Amino acid sequence: xxxxxxxLLYQFKDEGRIAVVEKTLHRLGIKTRLIPPDAYQQKVGxxxxxKGFRPLPAEVDGFIFPHEVLLLDNIKGKRLDAVLAALQESxxxxxxxxxxxxxxxxxxxxxxxxxxxxxxxxxxxxxxxxKERRGxxxxxx
Numbered sequence: 823x824x825x826x827x828x829x830l831l832y833q834f835k836d837e838g839r840i841a842v843v844e845k846t847l848h849r850l851g852i853k854t855r856l857i858p859p860d861a862y863q864q865k866v867g868x869x870x871x872x873k874g875f876r877p878l879p880a881e882v883d884g885f886i887f888p889h890e891v892l893l894l895d896n897i898k899g900k901r902l903d904a905v906l907a908a909l910q911e912s913x914x915x916x917x918x919x920x921x922x923x924x925x926x927x928x929x930x931x932x933x934x935x936x937x938x939x940x941x942x943x944x945x946x947x948x949x950x951x952x953k954e955r956r957g958x959x960x961x962x963x
Contacts, residue, residue: 825896828853830869832861832891832932839913843892846912850905852897857932862887866935867928870895878931887936895923918943 829847831854834840844854857869862885868875870893897905902922910916919939921927927935 826853827851827894827896827901828855828870829895830854830891830893831856832893832936833859833887834890839890842913843909843917846908847905850908852894852905862933862936863931865929865931866893866923869893869932870923870928872928885933887933887940889919889936889940890917891919891921891932891936891939892917893921893923893935897922 829843829852831840831843834843834856840856847854860880861869863880864878865875868877892909894902894905906920909920919936921935921939930938
């Protein structure tokens with residue numbers, strides 16, 4: 823049985839941007855759902871409506887994730903490449919925080935997933951800067 827493809831949009835605030843992302847994904851047959859700011863406290867599997875997940879109690883802890891996050895579920899391989907290409911073409915500026923839901927991260931809270939993506943994003947930016955720095959130092963030689 824094939825599962826429905828879906829996308830969760832978290833921390834999207836600009837209505838025009840939401841419309842562009844939703845239009846792009848709907849054109850590809852992908853269901854979308856905006857999730858509220860306090861959803862970070864819930865497990866990803868719960869947010870997707872998966873069986874066996876129950877809501878976790880809400881806590882006030884002051885966590886704020888200021889970046890837009892796109893979670894893609896049941897989208898893999900060449901299909902994932904096509905979806906990402908369509909988003910890259912239509913959404914400006916691009917989406918920096920995207921994740922594919924896996925059997926592993928579906929048990930994480932959205933907060934943990936966001937924090938992990940932020941660490942990975944920071945690491946990739948640092949690597950790119952280092953690569954540029956090395957390239958400039960080689961040009962001087």
